[in-house]
Amino acid sequence: MATRPNGNEPISEMTTGRLSVYLRCLTYLESANKLTVSSAELADRFHLNSAQIRKDLACFGEFGTRGVGYNVAHLKDALVHELGLDRMRKILIVGAGNLGMALADYRGFNERGFHIVGMVDIDPEKFGKTSRSGIPVLPWDQMPQLVRRNDVEIGILAVGTDSAQDAYDGLVDAGVRAILNFAPVQMRSHRGVKVRSVDLRINLESLSFYLKSVEDGIALE
Amino acid sequence: MATRPNGNEPISEMTTGRLSVYLRCLTYLESANKLTVSSAELADRFHLNSAQIRKDLACFGEFGTRGVGYNVAHLKDALVHELGLDRMRKILIVGAGNLGMALADYRGFNERGFHIVGMVDIDPEKFGKTSRSGIPVLPWDQMPQLVRRNDVEIGILAVGTDSAQDAYDGLVDAGVRAILNFAPVQMRSHRGVKVRSVDLRINLESLSFYLKSVEDGIALE
Numbered sequence: 001m002a003t004r005p006n007g008n009e010p011i012s013e014m015t016t017g018r019l020s021v022y023l024r025c026l027t028y029l030e031s032a033n034k035l036t037v038s039s040a041e042l043a044d045r046f047h048l049n050s051a052q053i054r055k056d057l058a059c060f061g062e063f064g065t066r067g068v069g070y071n072v073a074h075l076k077d078a079l080v081h082e083l084g085l086d087r088m089r090k091i092l093i094v095g096a097g098n099l100g101m102a103l104a105d106y107r108g109f110n111e112r113g114f115h116i117v118g119m120v121d122i123d124p125e126k127f128g129k130t131s132r133s134g135i136p137v138l139p140w141d142q143m144p145q146l147v148r149r150n151d152v153e154i155g156i157l158a159v160g161t162d163s164a165q166d167a168y169d170g171l172v173d174a175g176v177r178a179i180l181n182f183a184p185v186q187m188r189s190h191r192g193v194k195v196r197s198v199d200l201r202i203n204l205e206s207l208s209f210y211l212k213s214v215e216d217g218i219a220l221e
Numbered sequence: 222m223a224t225r226p227n228g229n230e231p232i233s234e235m236t237t238g239r240l241s242v243y244l245r246c247l248t249y250l251e252s253a254n255k256l257t258v259s260s261a262e263l264a265d266r267f268h269l270n271s272a273q274i275r276k277d278l279a280c281f282g283e284f285g286t287r288g289v290g291y292n293v294a295h296l297k298d299a300l301v302h303e304l305g306l307d308r309m310r311k312i313l314i315v316g317a318g319n320l321g322m323a324l325a326d327y328r329g330f331n332e333r334g335f336h337i338v339g340m341v342d343i344d345p346e347k348f349g350k351t352s353r354s355g356i357p358v359l360p361w362d363q364m365p366q367l368v369r370r371n372d373v374e375i376g377i378l379a380v381g382t383d384s385a386q387d388a389y390d391g392l393v394d395a396g397v398r399a400i401l402n403f404a405p406v407q408m409r410s411h412r413g414v415k416v417r418s419v420d421l422r423i424n425l426e427s428l429s430f431y432l433k434s435v436e437d438g439i440a441l442e
Contacts, residue, residue, distance in 0.1 A: 016430045020423040083426050084433025091425075098352075099327075102320035107382075107405045108422035113429060131319075154428055161328075177435070178428040184328045194431040196424050201329035202241040203417050204312075205304050207375055207399040208334060209237045210415040212305025214398070 018056055019079055021048070026076040038069035085113035090150050092176070094167045095158035096121040096129070096137040099182060103158055104131035117150045119158075140170075147174040157181040168195070239277055240300055242269070247297040259290035306334035311371050313397070315388045316379035317342040317350070317358040320403060324379055325352035338371045340379075361391075368395040378402045389416070 025046045029037055039057070043050035057075070080086050091109070093100045096119040103109060110116045110133070119137045121127070126137045138146065146152065155171035157164055157179060164183035171179060172190045181187070181197040189195060246267045250258055260278070264271035278296070301307050312330070314321050317340040324330060331337045331354070340358045342348070347358045359367065367373065376392035378385055378400060385404035392400060393411045402408070402418040410416060 016427050017423055019430075020420075020426045023426075024420075082430070082433075084429040084436070085426065089429055089432065097323070098319045099323035102318070102323050103421075105319070106421060108420070109425065114422075114425055153432055154425065178432055180424050180428060194428060196428055198421065198424055199241075199245075199329070200324075200327060200419065201335075202238055203401050203419055204330065204335055204375065205241045205244075205306065206237050207401060207415060207417055208305040208310055209240075209303070211310065211374055211399055212303075215305070 015056055016083070018048075018052070019083060021046070022053070022056070023076065023079045023083065026072055026079065029072050030076060034072055036069045037072055041069065080113075083113075087113070088115050089113060089154055090152045091116045091154045091156060092143070092146060092150075092152045092171075093119040093135075093156045093158055094121075094140070094143070094171065095119070095160075095163075096123070096126045097158065100156075100158035101131050103156060103182075104135040105133045110135075114154075117152060118146060120146065122163075143170060144174040147171070147176055152176055154178045154180065157183050159183055161185045236277055237304070239269075239273070240304060242267070243274070243277070244297065244300045244304065247293055247300065250293050251297060255293055257290045258293055262290065301334075308334070309336055310334060310375055311373045312337045312375045312377060313364070313367060313371075313373045313392075314340040314356075314377045314379055315342075315361070315364070315392065316340070316381075316384075317344070317347045318379065321377075321379035322352050324377060324403075325356040326354045331356075335375075338373060339367060341367065343384075364391060365395040368392070368397055373397055375399045375401065378404050380404055382406045 022042070025042055025048075026037075039050045039053040042048060042053055057070070091114055093104055093116060096104075100119050100121070104116055104119055108114075116135050119131070119135055120140045120143045121137055122140045124139070127139055129137045147155075152174075153176065155167075155176040155178070157167050159167050161183055164181065164185045165187050168179060168181070168187050169190075172193050177193055179193065179195045181195055183197075184199070187195065243263070246263060246269075247258075260271045260274040263269060263274055278291070312335055314325055314337060317325075321340050321342070325337055325340055329335075337356050340352070340356055341361045341364045342358055343361045345360070348360055350358045368376075373395075374397065376388075376397040376399070378388050380388050382404055385402065385406045386408050389400060389402070389408050390411075393414050398414055400414065400416045402416055405420070408416065
């Protein structure tokens with residue numbers, strides 16, 4: 001949780017997630033040549049909560065004008081800056097199996113503020129191969145040099161449960177300070193290193209909840 | 222958004238997500254032979270908010286005893302039931318590329334309430350292949366029979382942007398009522414069908430926010 005430099009309001013991880021959602025909305029509105037948007041309109045178009053939107057964006061200073069709404073381009077730029085997306089962050093993927101290959105080509109992972117420098121793996125048969133979009137597979141042994149030479153800031157763990165801790169420790173030793181973990185394992189953490197674990201099953205459970213609500217005859221929006 | 226049968230409190234999608242998180246916590250505590258847990262302890266151990274926990278779980282009746290806390294096993298069972306995970310839901314994956322293969326073997330997608338019946342693809346070269354864990358690839362043409370014969374309730378879209386809408390429409394025609402979409406595309410929706418789109422980039426943006434906070438010298442938890 002970070003504290004704003006200009007105030008006392010902490011910004012939680014959940015707020016950060018919503019800022020990303022707002023950024024997507026604004027990017028869409030900009031592509032549709034919309035110049036201003038009100039919190040009510042944002043809420044309505046994208047199924048969000050207008051009070052929450054005003055609260056979240058209040059931290060970011062005066063982007064809203066009463067009766068007119070937010071300037072789309074200005075607010076978008078502010079969110080890009082706030083999320084640290086106005087500079088390039090380098091990414092290294094550990095594991096070149098199906099998941100690593102899929103992530104290497106995943107839209108949004110290699111653009112607008114992020115650049116994947118490569119995948120590393122311990123399997124010599126994979127060395128020299130590339131993902132469909134051309135991301136190369138390199139030996140795990142070269143990881144430290146790759147991280148240092150390319151100023152890699154983010155490591156993605158696309159390895160199995162057994163290898164996750166070693167991969168994590170190795171990345172941290174090499175200087176990586178942010179980890180996106182896809183391995184279903186609770187890891188011993190390092191101070192000063194941010195680990196974000198992705199649990200895709202939560203999405204299935206949400207769909208199950210919807211299906212149960214229908215079965216139970218409960219009104220759904 | 223669903224309304225509870227026994228009250229007026231609507232359960233939002235965000236609450237559903239938190240229920241999944243609580244379920245993970247309780248499953249872990251049960252495996253550690255813990256019998257009861259307080260909301261404060263849950264909050265502390267898993268970096269959650271205790272007031273939010275009490276609010277979320279208040280809908281679920283009397284599982285908490287003042288001074289003792291929640292009965293771990295009872296609360297876990299209630300959440301499993303609430304999320305509709307106490308019956309088996311069948312899943313079909315559309316697209317047998319790297320992403321489809323990775324999802325077919327993803328831990329948590331083929332257990333505890335979910336069963337993947339197969340992948341379908343339009344590429345004949347993939348027919349008859351299987352994922353590492355043995356999920357077979359079948360022709361897209363057989364999708365309607367597969368859905369009906371297996372009572373498939375959930376479809377996962379692991380296809381490219383160009384094919385997503387057709388795959389979605391086809392699944393809905395065949396009777397699928399819940400879709401987990403990994404294609405980065407806004408689809409024309411069908412009434413009575415729940416689509417949940419996964420945007421993995423949000424996780425990277427959260428890490429970028431963390432890295433920026435460090436750069437800015439802002440205190441981080």
